[in-house]
Amino acid sequence: MKENPKIVIIGSGPCGIGAGWHLFKNGYNNWVIYEKNAYPGGLSASFKDAKGFTWDIGGHVLFSHYKEFSGFLEEVLEKKYLVHNRNSWVRAIESWIPYPFQNNIHYLPQKEFEECFKGLEERSCGICKVSNFQEWIETNFGKGISKYFMISMNQKMWSYPLDKMSTQWIDERISPVSLEAIRQNMKGNKIDSSWGPNSTFIYPFFGGIGEVFRRAVVKFRDKVRLENQVYKIDLDSKKIFFKNGMEDKFDILVNTSNLIDFINILYPQNPSIVKASKRLKYNRLFIVGIGLRRERKDPRTWIYFPEEKYIFYRVTNLSNYSPYNVPNGHMQSYSSLLTEITLSENAPANRKFFIEETVKGLIDTGMLSKADESLIESIFSLEVENAYPIPTVDRDEVLYKINEFLESQNIYSRGRFGSFKYERGNMDDCFMQGFEIAHRMVI
Ligand SMILES: Cc1cc2nc3c(=O)[nH]c(=O)nc-3n(C[C@H](O)[C@H](O)[C@H](O)COP(=O)(O)OP(=O)(O)OC[C@H]3O[C@@H](n4cnc5c(N)ncnc54)[C@H](O)[C@@H]3O)c2cc1C
The missing domain is CATH 3.50.50.60 (FAD/NAD(P)-binding domain)
Known part of the structure; x- marks a missing residue:
């Protein structure tokens, strides 16, 4: 050289x-x-729309495994950031279950809880040789958790057959679970949500991620x-x-x-x-941001939606990350929700349909009310060509x-x-x- x-x-x-x-x-x-x-x-990147709402390309939060990246963040942000604890949930079987789902199955209705618990007891092994992601899910989590969350959530998020995906990427991306931990969580009716590198994260005060x-x-x-x-x-x-x-x-x-x-x-x-x-192989993304002309008091950071009836797989309470994600930082008058829909490599993106289904889904979950439709101040949408590289x-x-x-x-x-x-x-x-x-x- x-x-x-x-x-x-x-x-x-x-x-x-x-x-x-x-x-x-x-x-x-x-x-x-x-x-x-x-x-x-x-x-x-982030974008400010004409009404003054700031949008990221899907929910983005900052955390660091490396001293070099941490040092970089401190230097460029000059302390102008907010620190948050993740407060993430899953919507399934008409219930709200704290994330990670598998650690909090005691929040499920009784019948589904028993199915998930039994599945864990009967699972074939904790660590055993599997040849693809689908098998990994089934052997590690058993039938119930696979059925109510793991398979549906991952199918929706990846838009790719799970039995054609590998397993070597999983390490820090999916929380493991033990029966003993679940028994302990049940005793104190405890939310077990501390798992993972993003359980605490930072977010810039101004300008989005x-x-x-x-x-x-x-x-x-x-x-x-x-x-x-x-x-x-x-x-x-x-x-x-x-x-x-x-x-x-x-x-x-x-x-x-x-x-x-x-x-x-x-x-x-x-x-x-x-x-x-x-x-x-990779997938694509369509994001829809809903800027609302009212305060929404909802302390959650983001919510996963594994069920097919909702078009999005995740909704982020983006205005919770920084007041400056809404016009002039007026949290008393505005709020914003950011939703993500994954698309397979060649699937068409129908903007009008996605927006209508997003609003409908948010109303169905109770995150918006019917009356909120008239309070929608801004709708942001973006088709993202490269979203997840598929392992x-x-x-x-x-x-x-x-x-x-x-x-x-x-x-x-x-x-x-x-x-x-x-x-x-x-x-x-x-x-x-x-x-x-x-x-x-x-x-
Ligand atoms: C929905 C979603 C949520 C995410 N959430 C998080 C999160 O919470 N926390 C986290 O840490 N990470 C998150 N990420 C990951 C994060 O977005 C990526 O880590 C990061 O942006 C990747 O950086 P990069 O530089 O590798 O690639 P990119 O960000 O893709 O940048 C590549 C750049 O190359 C440019 N480019 C492409 N082709 C050309 C060309 N021909 N000529 C010139 N320029 C070109 C592009 O315009 C782009 O600017 C998320 C990603 C997605 C999709």
């Missing part, structure tokens, strides 16, 4: 910003970020070139071509865009790599092959869709993936 290589980063989401942050902090100068959007943040990445970019504004969509990369000349007619060259390329799209813009094309990339059973074999090829070209694909690893796909993980690859390149 030549001295002082030119590092080009595609994308200004948390991963691209993580790479840039490391280079900036270490005084490295020969680098640039190209971003297709007119704003930074990627999936972690996207404020973090907007503020970061201010530190190295001259290095971030917005509205520059990369559309072709020549591997022989190491040239990048942009939709707006511009060109640039790289010695090292860090890609944070969707790996499948990225492989498609590499020339000369490598047919076996293109073919391998087509085996990677399919053959994913790692495909990724190994692709990365071996890319790295032979001095190209490193990182981040939620760049690495295609859901288990390393949160903001802290993606920031660190960018940070780590930049560190490796310039030490």
Whole structure:
């Protein structure tokens, strides 16, 4: 590798910003970020609508497994954030069950509770060899929990067959459960909700989650070139071509865009790599935000909806995260709810239908009343092309092959869709993936 290589980063989401942050902090100068959007943040951006409501791209909360990301947050947010305890619930069988569902089955109606408890007693094993996610659910949680929550929730969230998904990503994403813990929780009628890395989280005071990445970019504004969509990369000349007619060259390329799209813009094309990339699967998202002209006193942070009768799988009480998510911070006069609907890779998105079903669902659950329909001040909607990279059973074999090829070209694909690893796909993980690859390149 030549001295002082030119590092080009595609994308200004948390991963691209993580790479840039490391280079900036270490005084490295020969680098640039190209971003297709007119704003930074990627999936972690936020938007203020014409009525003054702020919306994130689905419920986003900040937590950190890494001291580097924690330090970054402290530095860019300058203490302008709020700290929250997760207060999350599940709506099933006309009941509200604290999240994680499996730890709180004593909140279910008696019949369903007994079914879930019996299922746990009868489950085939705690830790045993299974070949896909569906089997993992059934063997770990038994029939009842699988039926009332785990299978339906995951089918809805992934929009992908669970028996074609792997299990190695589960580790920190699904709470384990023991019969003894349930017995203890029943005794004290206790809510057991402390599990997981996001049980406490922070959220920016102003500007939604996207404020973090907007503020970061201010530190190295001259290095971030917005509205520059990369559309072709020549591997022989190491040239990048942009939709707006511009060109640039790289010695090292860090890609944070969707790996499948990225492989498609590499020339000369490598047919076996293109073919391998087509085996990677992902889903899409449609979000609907409802801005209401009244206060809603509901202390919950977010709620999961596993049942088919609701179109959304999750609703976030977004105005609880910061008063400035509603116009002028007037929590006494406004509130906002953010809902998420997942779509499979090729499913059509029908905006009008999704909005109507969302409002209907919110009324059916009692989160809105019929009278609230006339108090809807704002409706925000967004179709999100890349939502969840799916951990399919053959994913790692495909990724190994692709990365071996890319790295032979001095190209490193990182981040939620760049690495295609859901288990390393949160903001802290993606920031660190960018940070780590930049560190490796310039030490
Ligand atoms: C519904 C939902 C909820 C989530 N909730 C949380 C949460 O609570 N906490 C958490 O930590 N994480 C959460 N996440 C994950 C979080 O959004 C991601 O970790 C993060 O945004 C990924 O960062 P990234 O930089 O890897 O990718 P992205 O954010 O996808 O950024 C990639 C960037 O590349 C740009 N790009 C793409 N193609 C090109 C091109 N050809 N040329 C130039 N630029 C290009 C894109 O415009 C984008 O800005 C959630 C994600 C979703 C979908």
